[in-house]
Every structure is written in structure tokens, then in C-alpha cells.
Amino acid sequence: MSLEAFKDLLKVGYKGLIISRTPEEEFKKAIPGNFQYLWVSERDGEKNLPPRISKMTGMIEGLPEKSSILIDRLDYLISKNGYKKTLSFVQRLSELTYLSGHIVILSIDPSTVNDQELRLLEKESNEIVPTHKAALNESLLEVLKLIYLKNTLGTKPTYNIIGTGLEISKPTVRKRIKSLISTGYVSGVKTGNRKVLELTEKGRNLFLK
Numbered sequence: 386m387s388l389e390a391f392k393d394l395l396k397v398g399y400k401g402l403i404i405s406r407t408p409e410e411e412f413k414k415a416i417p418g419n420f421q422y423l424w425v426s427e428r429d430g431e432k433n434l435p436p437r438i439s440k441m442t443g444m445i446e447g448l449p450e451k452s453s454i455l456i457d458r459l460d461y462l463i464s465k466n467g468y469k470k471t472l473s474f475v476q477r478l479s480e481l482t483y484l485s486g487h488i489v490i491l492s493i494d495p496s497t498v499n500d501q502e503l504r505l506l507e508k509e510s511n512e513i514v515p516t517h518k519a520a521l522n523e524s525l526l527e528v529l530k531l532i533y534l535k536n537t538l539g540t541k542p543t544y545n546i547i548g549t550g551l552e553i554s555k556p557t558v559r560k561r562i563k564s565l566i567s568t569g570y571v572s573g574v575k576t577g578n579r580k581v582l583e584l585t586e587k588g589r590n591l592f593l594k
Contacts, residue, residue, distance in 0.1 A: 387490050388455075391453060391490055394488060394592075395419075395420060398537060398538065400451070401420030401453050402420060402422075402423070402452060403423070403455045404454065404455070404457065405424065405457035406426075406461055408424070425462075436461065436462055436465040436466070437465075438462070438470050452485075453488050453490070454489045454490065455492070456490065459493040460494045472502075472506065475510065479509050490513065491506075491510060525564060528558075528561050529565065529571070532547070532584055532588070536583055541581035541583050542581065542582055569587050570584065570585060570587055571583070571585060
């Protein structure tokens, strides 16, 4: 589920970074697209990152805005830094995501911590749950994804921008957007002679859950 969420964020324009103990090749097999990778290791190396909380915090603070960061094996960080330091790290990540627009995905084996420790970690994060997209076919989803990407970058696209970006005809664009507006995923607002598009809360929730 963590990988699926990470892949979806790459599709909508987030810059990706994976921090893991799993070899990079395994992720390349599972994830299409470009992303950075850092191996959590005590060894020195260009793509290696020491499992020290201070190093990780400093590195994440230096990332460009709106990055997607998958931190795999949080339990390994606990084994190296202790639970309290790792919890403080997760709390710091909550602040960083709010200020920088990052989305951080944390993966942990729940059997490595007790129930109380797990609940404290969960309080600082949101559970990833599958989104239900069965009602939308792929052609409508690709329109939604493009509008979401444009909105994330601070713009509201026009019908023409959608048509050009997806290489589809004007009648097809109008038909698909009409369907998305009628089902409550998109809102259209007139600015002069143009109508611009923005995802509603229902539309954004498809990508943010």
C-alpha cells in the first residue's frame, strides 16, 4: 500500500525520494518513473544515509517543496536510535510536511513495537487507505490527475489546457469534464470569457487519502 501511494504521488507531479534498507533495484522493478533513492547504512557511500535521526532530519529539511518521501522500515530506525528519538523525529516530520507541502509515507512492521508505542506513532500520522475509484474509468481519472497536478502547482487549467495536455478533442474534453462536474469531483469557475477548473474536496480526497 505504501508503494501504491508513492507511485500515485509521482504520477501527479511530486518529486520522489525513497529512504530504505531494501536494495534500490527492488524499488525500480516495482515503481515506474524517476525517483531518488538513499540506502540507510552505516557505510560511507554517495547513495548511503546513516541511520541517525539528526542526519535524516537535516536532509529532509533541505528537499525542494512538495516532495514525496517514502521512509521504509521505521522499525530499523527505532532499533538504531531508540523509540523516543524516533517518535520525536516523526513529530518533527509532521511540522515539516505542513510547512513545505511534503507528503511523507512511513512504513513500519507493527510487531516490532507494543500497542501503546504504535498508537503514539499513529497519532502523529494519517493511515493510508485505498481510494475507491471503481466508479471512474481511466479516461476520467487521467483528466482528474492533470487538474490535480495543475492545482498543486498553483494554477487552474482551462478546457483547452486539458485538451492539449491529454491530446484529446474539444468535444471529448467537454464531455469528460461535464461528467466530472456532475459527479462532484470538479468545479468550473468563469473568469472573463474562460472557464477554469479546480478539484473539489471530493476530487482531492481521491489523491490525498
